[in-house]
Amino acid sequence: MAPEKDIAGARLGTYDLTVGYNGVPLISDIAMSAARGEIITLIGPNGSGKTTILKTIARQLAPVAGTILIEGDDIKRLSGREIAREMAVVLTERIRPDLMTCYEFVSAGRYPYTGNFGLLTDKDREAVDTALRLVNASEIAERYVSEISDGQYQRLLIARAVCQEPEIIVLDEPTSFLDIKHKKELLEILSGMSKTKGVSVIMSLHEIDLAERISDRIVCVKGDRIAAYGTPDEIFAGSTIPDLYGIDAGSYNALLGKLELTAPEGPVRCFVIGGNGTGIPFYRELQKKGVPFAAGILMPNDIDVSVAMPLAGKLICTEPFMPADDAMKKEAEDLIDASEFVIVSGCPEGEYNRINSELEKYAAGRGKKIVRTIGELREVLS
C-alpha cells in the first residue's frame, strides 16, 4: 500500500504541515492522511513532538505552516462547532472536577449538539447511554468522577469522545495509566469503532508492539521531520524502529514485538540448553542478574531464538530444519567447558534436538552443576 494518498479525498489529511510553538517550527513537512475507518498511530521517542502534532490537528496549537483538511475542507474555514461534530479529542489534560458525576462528565461530549444552555434532549441522553455501555461504564454512571480509578476515568474519556459522534477521534497516549487488561480493552474499543462505525482514529502510542497490531498506518516522529510513514509491515521491517529510538538493531525483537534489554558483557559464565520457549525465562533472569551466557543448540525458527539472540553472548544455531553438525557440537562443548554451570531448561526431546541430551550428558560428565529451575538458578547466583 502506498503511503501517498489523495489527501484531499481523505477524511483527515495534513499537507506540508509544520508544527511548533509560537511560530517556531518543531517538525516540518508532515504529510499524512486517514481514510474512513483507518487507524493512524504516531510513534517516536519521548519529546519527539507527537503531542505537538496531535495538538495542532486538534486546533489547540496554530500550525506554523501548511494545511489540515477535514473531508477536504481547510480546518481554518470551519467553525468550532462544525469541527467538534467531525472530530473528538482526547488529550493528556487530565482534569477531574469535584462533584461531577460520570454521567454528567460524559454528557459534555454532546456539547456540539445541545442548545445555548446545554440542556440534554432524549436523543442526547440516548447517545450518552450508548457511549457508557460501549466502554462498560454504565454501572459507574452516577458516581463522582473524582472517586473512580484511572482505568475507569480513561474509559470515560473515550465515552465522552464517542458520544460526540465524531468521524475522527484524536487521542494522545490513551493507554498510559492503564494496566495490560485495560489497554487491550481500550484498543479493542477503538478498533471496533473504526471497523463498525468507520471512525478514523489518529493517536500516539508508547507501546510500539500495540501500535503494530492495531494500526493501519504508522507515523514515526523523530527530529524535525517525519522519520518514516507507512504500513506496520513496512515500518517494522528493517532498521526503522531501532533507528527511531536510537537502540541496537539486535535488541529490538521484531518477532515477539517485545523490547529486549542489552546482553550482559564479559566472558560466558553459563551455558543454557533450551528450546521451544523453555529457555526464555532463564535468558531473562540471567540478563537481569547481569550474567553473560551462551545458548544452544537451537534451530533458527525456535521461539527461544528471538530472545536468546539479543541477550546471549554466544548463540549456536543450526541451519533451518537441519540437525546440528559436528562443528556446532564441538563449539557447544567448548562453551560448556568454559562455563561455571549449565542450565537445562527442560525442552522436550525430539528427532532434531537429540544433540542437546548429549550435551547435557557431556556437561554432567565434566562435573558441571546442572540447573533445572529458576529457583535453583537464583540459588547458584546468590
Added chain:
Amino acid sequence: MTNRIKTEGNRNALRRSMVFLSFVLLLIAAAVWNIRSGSVDISLKETLEILFRRGDSESTAYNVIWKIRLPRILLSAILGGALSLSGFLIQTFFRNPVAGPFVLGISSGAKMFLAVATIAVSGMFSDMPVSAAVAASFAGSVMSMMIVILFTGKVRSMSSLLVIGMMISYICSAVTDLLINFANDSDIVNLTHWSMGSFSAASWQSVRISALIIIPAFFAVLCFSKQMEAYSLGEGYAGSLGVDIGKLRVLLVLLTGVLSASVAAFAGPISFVGIAVPHICRMLLKTEKPILMIPASFMCGAVFCMLCDLAARMLFSPTELSISTVTSAVGAPIVIWLMLTRRNRNGS
C-alpha cells in the same frame, strides 16, 4: 440499565428542586425578619399594611420601612447575590476552590481611588457626596479589572494571573498607604469604615443603579453557563468543542469585575461571601453544573448577606457592626469545615 440511570437522575432532580425551593422560602423569611427588626418595633400586620396598602405615609413606621429598611434589604440581597456569583465565576476561572472575587485586586483598586477621592479631592471641597465615593470606588475596581484583562490574553498559566492580581493589590495598597500619610483623621475614618463594608448607605438610588448593572450581568453569566461547564473540564478540551477560550477568559474576568466592582462601590469589600457561598451551594446541590450553580449562588448569596446584615444591625444594637465582621465570623469557619469534609471524601 437505562432505567436505573433515570431513577438516579430523578432523585438528584428532587434534591435540587428542594434546595431551590428552600432558597426561595429563606429569601422570604429573611426579608420579613429583616423588615421587622430594628430600633423601631413594627408588627407584622402593620408591616404588611405599609408594604401593600401603603398606609399612612406620614407615620414613622412608613418612613422607616420605605426609606431605610426596604432599600437596605434589597441592596443587601442584590449585592450579596452579585458577590457570591462573582465568587463562583472566579473559582471556575481559576479552577481554584479558595479563590475569591477580590483576588484580582479589585477591592484594592477601589480603595485606592476612594483614597484619592477622599484625601486629595475632598480637600478642595468641604464634604464629598456619597455618589462621588461610589463613582470613585467603581472606577478603581474597573481599572484593576482592566489591567487584569490586559494580562489575561498574554499570560499562559492561571497561577501567574493570580500573582498579577495580588501584585496589583500590593501596588494599590502602597499608593493608598502613601496617601493616608497625608490625610486628615476624619478621612482615614471614612476609608476604614468603607474597607470594612456596610449596607448602611443604602438608598433607592443605589438599589436602582446596582440592579441595573447586576441583573443584566446575571443573565449574561447564565448565557455562558454552557461554555463555563466545558471550560471546567479543561481548556484544551473546551477548545476542541469549539469554545473560544481567549474570549471566554476575558468575559469571565469582565463579568466578575463588573459584579464585584458594584459590590465594592455600594457596600465596600465584603469578605468571605464570595468564597464561602459558592461552596455551600456546591455541597447542597451536589453538583458543579454552572446552569444550576449560577442561580443557586445568587440566591444563597442574597440570603446569606441579608441574614448577616440583620446580625450586623441587631447583635449589638444600637451599635452597628460592619458587615465583614459578621460575614468573616460566619464565613471563615464554614470554609474551614468545608475544606475538612472535602478532604475526607477524597481520602476515603
